[in-house]
Amino acid sequence: MPQTLSPSELSAHNTVASLWIAIDGDVYDFTEFAPTHPGGLSVLLQHAGKDGTAAYNAVHSSSLVKSILPVSKHLGRLSSPPPPGSPSPSPSPRETTPTKPPLSSLISVNDFRLAAHTFLPPKTLAFISSAATDCHTHRRNSTAYSEITLRPRVLVDVSAPVSLKTTILNQPVASPIFVSPTSLGKTVHPDGELEIARACKELGGVAQIVSTSASFSVADVVRAAAEHPSASDDPVPIFLQLYVDKHAPNTEALLHSLTHPDSSSTPNNAPLIKGVFLTVDAPVPGKREADERVSASASLPPSTTTPMATQLTPTTDARGSALGRLMASYISPSLTWRRTLPWLRARLPPDVPLVVKGVQTARDALRAADAGADGIVLSNHGGRSLDTAPASVLVLLELQRCCPEVFDRVQVFVEGGVGRGTDVFKALCLGARGWAWGGGCFMEGVRRVLEILNDELVTTMKMCGVTSLDELHPGLLNTRAVDHLVPESVSEEHPYAKWRRSKI
Known part of the structure; x- marks a missing residue:
């Protein structure tokens, strides 16, 4: 039996770091999905920590959320859910005031993506982060x-400094x-x-x-x-x-x-x-x-x-x-x-x-x-x-x-x-x-972003047993998981096209 969550528990999760929304009485964790939401993260943030049933049902079928989120993101039922569309308790001003995190706290490219959602204006955010149709x-x-995947070489002296x-x-x-x-x-x-x-x-x-x-x-x-x-x-x-x-x-x-x-x-x-x-x-x-x-x-x-x-x-x-x-x-x-x-x-x-x-x-x-x-x-x-x-x-x-x-x-x-x-x-x-x-x-x-990427690149090179860009080659990779997605030749043609041309 799914657990029961109170409105106050729901309202505590209203940021990009922890984003919960109630839909038709069920509470879902949208945190990981939110950055790639086709409608933009800002739309989800408007309903974060609240009951978003009315807004959701206005544009989506009732089953969509269950198909796009894994079962583990279905957190439970909302106790005494308010009527659809009614506002949930508002968080304190301290919780909602957008502030830029300290630069020193951002240690990955994804940290920058998430941080941007906390302070950029909605239109700017939509313009720079949007992608085509279903993304x-x-x-x-x-x-x-x-x-x-990588195929690291071990027991290689990588003490020499790496120049990029x-x-x-x-x-x-x-x-x-x-x-x-x-x-x-x-x-x-x-x-x-x-x-x-x-x-x-x-x-x-x-x-x-x-x-x-x-x-x-x-x-x-x-x-x-x-x-x-x-x-x-x-x-x-x-x-x-x-x-x-x-x-x-x-x-x-x-x-x-x-x-x-x-x-x-x-x-x-x-x-x-x-x-x-x-x-x-x-x-x-x-x-x-x-x-x-x-x-x-x-x-x-x-x-x-x-x-x-x-x-x-x-x-x-x-x-x-x-x-x-x-x-x-x-x-x-x-x-x-x-x-x-x-x-x-x-x-x-x-x-x-x-x-x-x-x-x-x-x-x-x-x-x-x-x-x-x-x-x-x-x-x-x-x-x-x-x-x-x-x-x-x-x-x-x-x-x-x-x-x-x-x-x-x-x-x-x-x-x-x-x-x-x-x-x-x-x-x-x-x-x-x-x-x-x-x-x-x-x-x-x-x-800072370029420094992070450069540092991660150098670390990866040394972990794989190389200290120079000239030493990189396809043998350091295993691509078999995606090889079946790659065409076999420059002129590869779908069988239907060949069949159709033969009938003309």
């Missing part, structure tokens, strides 16, 4: 790494981990992408990719890194993540300003950027339901500036209030292999590399190499564009199986799902040249 790809980006220094697109960097592009950094911190650049400088020159939809221009970011006082004099390689504008002259003007600056911007009129990452996996905006659900005016100013792209005025329409959908309104959906890459290459100096970001199949990896790309990023936009697209590390395995020669033709980078140094280690063993982490907090926070 399957968003979750599988992470869980696929956990299915790949390497190169990314011929640029020396302090670590193979670099900062992935994030839009509208100012919604998280007033200095947004400038703070990320400063953190990268303090860590000895970590690469940073700046989004076309950033809150600050590339010139601002380059200047912030150059002017920031640091013990390290190593430069921060700045790359541009490019969304091609529907109005092509806008993109041409942007590229020209970054590759042919005046002498006041850089010495000898050198390009401000060290390469261009062309995003190709978002020709149209994905349906990010958590972003759609939270009102556009919930916590944003009337307009949000994106100097390299457009000026956004958050609005609500019949489809919802997604800031991501509004932001994507200027992006061209007409990019092609035949036209776009040659067009871009002709507008870049020969020494500015071009990378195709958003490759999700071995066939497209080869097409990028054939088209003259200098690199590719295996990415599904963090699961924010097309749900049930393959996890990024599975695409990396597909390249290993179907076209290993591509690693000699282009530099391969991976983005999405990594939360531990062990995950970075696995990607590097499988041939990735670098892994992108999404920056989204103030300078000390960005620096």
Whole structure:
């Protein structure tokens, strides 16, 4: 017989660290599920420690909660449950006042994710954490790494210090981990992408990719890194993540300003950027339901500036209030292999590399190499564009199986799902040249996250018997748990397609 819980016991669990909700008289523990809730964590927090029956039944079937949560998360029955929708006893102000935890208390990447939910405004949180539809790809980006196991080598002298220094697109960097592009950094911190650049400088020159939809221009970011006082004099390689504008002259003007600056911007009129990452996996905006659900005016100013792209005025329409959908309104959906890459290459100096970001199949990896790309990023936009697209590390395995020669033709980078140094280690063993982490907090926070990942990577390397990035190889991994998910060849085709073609 299930235990009985009192309303006061329920109301005590009203935070991200312990999140209980009563539905139809049953009490459930949503703590572990909450960060991946398709509707966003903020919705669950509104009902944390309370009876959420009315809100739940308005959008879900009565059986859904039992199917998504394991039996162990069904804690018992609520004694004398109040009528559906009635408020539960309110916690004290001390319990509900959002406060940032001390930085020293955050010792993992997931700690930062949970901490963000305690103080970021609802719309900002929905924008930066939302993923497409049911969030399957968003979750599988992470869980696929956990299915790949390590094969440590023991009795190896690993007393030598480990250097993580390497190169990314011929640029020396302090670590193979670099900062992935994030839009509208100012919604998280007033200095947004400038703070990320400063953190990268303090860590000895970590690469940073700046989004076309950033809150600050590339010139601002380059200047912030150059002017920031640091013990390290190593430069921060700045790359541009490019969304091609529907109005092509806008993109041409942007590229020209970054590759042919005046002498006041850089010495000898050198390009401000060290390469261009062309995003190709978002020709149209994905349906990010958590972003759609939270009102556009919930916590944003009337307009949000994106100097390299457009000026956004958050609005609500019949489809919802997604800031991501509004932001994507200027992006061209007409990019092609035949036209776009040659067009871009002709507008870049020969020494500015071009990378195709958003490759999700071995066939497209080869097409990028054939088209003259200098690199590719295996990415599904963090699961924010097309749900049930393959996890990024599975695409990396597909390249290993179907076209290993591509690693000699282009530099391969991976983005999405990594939360531990062990995950970075696995990607590097499988041939990735670098892994992108999404920056989204103030300078000390960005620096702390990168330090944590670097430290975990070094620990994993030594535990596996290696002290150099050059020693990493696929033999240090066991991938059999996911091998059955990887296509057998570049041209693999579903049997139905072959049968259907034979009938035509």
